[in-house]
Amino acid sequence: MRHPIAPALRIASRAFVAIVGGYVAAALYAATMARWLPMPRTEAVMIGMLASFAIYAGVAIMAFAVGSATRAWIWLAAGCLPPALALYLSTHGVFA
Template identity: 40%
Template sequence: MRSVRWGVLSRCVAAAVGGYALATTLSAAIAALVAAGLGAMARADAVLVAMQLSFVVYVGAVMWAFAARSAARAWLGLGLPALLSALVARALL
């Protein structure tokens, strides 16, 4: 029973923290990609579009955290894309 509680707590933290990290880094990467020339938008418009998409990404991340087979997979499934999008955003900004 105790390990089930820790699993649920870990998923809740993964959903909140990992989802936030994924949403912010992915929105920064999208804004950087669009502003860098992959789209015909101004930088301010690219940021607005990316920030609006971040809400959808955050909801998807929360759903992923509770749909994953284990808490470790939830962390991995949120951490790796967040790391990759942070690297893309860092390279372009």
């Protein structure tokens, strides 16, 4: 028999992915676009910020569309890894 609080914890986990994870993903992608887009910095920042709204909404939709909360966490981690790695490498002199 399942514990009665288990469904609430699964929904809370998905909500955390949607709210906090969406913010983290949007910020990572916005910063990565601002750093890597081959155009003047102000335009790159503006494009990154505009794209961050769509990314945030996409993560929020994904958090509740996948089959389980574990899959939502895996998708979030997989989606945040490329921009995080690109930012790390570009700010630590590898691709300066």
